[in-house]
Amino acid sequence: VPVPVLLAARGCSSAGERGSGRRERPSGQRFLQVQKAGSKGSVGLIRLQRPQALNALCEGLMAELRRALDAFEADAQVGAIVITGSDKAFAAGADIKEMQGKSFQQCYGGAFLAGWDRVATVRKPTIAAVNGYAVSVPVSLRALCRVPHARGRDSWRSPPAVPITPSPGAGGTQRLTRAVGKSLAMEMVLTGERISAAEAKAAGLVSKVFPVDKLLDAAISCAEKIASNSKLVVAMAKESVNAAFETTLAEGNRTEKRLFYATFATDDRKEGMTAFVEKRKANFTDS
Numbered sequence: 001v002p003v004p005v006l007l008a009a010r011g012c013s014s015a016g017e018r019g020s021g022r023r024e025r026p027s028g029q030r031f032l033q034v035q036k037a038g039s040k041g042s043v044g045l046i047r048l049q050r051p052q053a054l055n056a057l058c059e060g061l062m063a064e065l066r067r068a069l070d071a072f073e074a075d076a077q078v079g080a081i082v083i084t085g086s087d088k089a090f091a092a093g094a095d096i097k098e099m100q101g102k103s104f105q106q107c108y109g110g111a112f113l114a115g116w117d118r119v120a121t122v123r124k125p126t127i128a129a130v131n132g133y134a135v136s137v138p139v140s141l142r143a144l145c146r147v148p149h150a151r152g153r154d155s156w157r158s159p160p161a162v163p164i165t166p167s168p169g170a171g172g173t174q175r176l177t178r179a180v181g182k183s184l185a186m187e188m189v190l191t192g193e194r195i196s197a198a199e200a201k202a203a204g205l206v207s208k209v210f211p212v213d214k215l216l217d218a219a220i221s222c223a224e225k226i227a228s229n230s231k232l233v234v235a236m237a238k239e240s241v242n243a244a245f246e247t248t249l250a251e252g253n254r255t256e257k258r259l260f261y262a263t264f265a266t267d268d269r270k271e272g273m274t275a276f277v278e279k280r281k282a283n284f285t286d287s
C-alpha cells in the first residue's frame with residue numbers, strides 16, 4: 001500500500017493553476033504526488049502532476065522534486081526511486097511560459113536551473129517510467145534518470161537502473177517526442193519530430209518498453225528488486241556506473257576498482273558472497 005510522504009510545497013503559476021484546480025494537496029505538494037510503494041515500502045514513488053501544462057518543469061515543481069528526492073535519499077527504508085508522469089505526459093521540458101520573459105541577467109545571476117541536477121546526484125538508483133510526452137531529454141529524461149543503462153544482471157553488486165517507456169501502440173497517441181542528446185533536443189525544438197517508444201529503445205534511450213497499463217507496476221517491481229540488495233553497495237555501483245559515463249575509460253575503471261575494493265570493508269559484501277556460495281538468499285543489513 002503506497003504510504004503518502006509529507007513535504008512542504010511552493011509553486012509556479014500557469015493559466016489553470018491560478019484557479020481552484022491547482023491548490024496544494026493535503027500532503028503539501030502542488031505538483032507532485034509522493035508515496036512509498038512496493039510490498040515493503042522500499043520504493044520511493046514520485047508522480048509529476050501538473051496536467052494543465054503537461055508536467056512542464058517549472059521552478060516550483062523542481063523545488064518539490066528536489067525535496068522529495070532529498071527525503072527519499074535520507075529514508076533508510078527506500079532503496080530505489082521511480083519517477084513517473086501523468087496520463088498524457090511524462091514532462092514537456094522546462095516551463096516555456098516561465099522562461100519566456102527572463103533576461104540573461106536573471107538566468108545567469110539568478111542561477112536559473114542551478115538546482116536541477118539534484119536529480120542526477122541522487123545516490124539511490126532512479127527509474128524513469130515514461131508515459132507519454134518526454135520533451136527535452138537532457139532535462140526530462142536523461143537527467144531524471146541518471147543511471148540510464150541497464151548493466152548486466154541485478155545482483156548484489158551490479159544493479160541496473162533503467163528508464164522505462166510504454167508501447168506507443170496502447171492509445172496510439174503515447175509517443176516520445178524526439179529529444180535525445182543535446183543535438184537532437186535542438187532538432188526536436190526545430191522540427192517537433194516525434195519518435196515511438198520502440199525507436200527510442202533502438203536508440204538506447206530506454207531500456208524496456210511496456211504497455212501503458214503495465215508500465216508503473218513494472219518500474220516499481222524493478223525498483224523493488226534493486227532495493228532488496230545492499231543499499232550501501234548499490235550506491236557504490238551507481239557511483240561507479242556514473243564515473244564510467246563522466247570520465248575517461250581508464251579513470252572509470254580505476255574508480256570501479258577502488259569501489260569494488262571498498263565493498264570488502266562491508267558486511268554486505270561478505271554476506272552476499274557467502275549466500276551465493278551457500279546457495280541461499282542473502283540477508284543484507286546495509287552495513
Ligand SMILES: CC(C)=CC(=O)SCCNC(=O)CCNC(=O)[C@H](O)C(C)(C)COP(=O)(O)OP(=O)(O)OC[C@H]1O[C@@H](n2cnc3c(N)ncnc32)[C@H](O)[C@@H]1OP(=O)(O)O
Binds near residue numbers: 053057094135
Ligand atoms: C531544459 C531547458 C533548458 C529547456 C527546455 O526544456 S525548452 C522546453 C522544451 N519543451 C518544449 O518545447 C515542449 C513544448 N510543448 C509542446 O511542444 C507541446 O505542448 C507538446 C508537443 C508537448 C504537446 O502538444 P499538445 O498539442 O498535445 O498540447 P498543448 O496544447 O501544446 O499543451 C497543453 C498545455 O500545456 C502547456 N505546455 C506544454 N508544454 C509546455 C511547456 N514546456 N511550458 C509551459 N507550458 C507548456 C501548453 O501551453 C498548454 O497550456 P495552455 O492551453 O494553458 O496554453
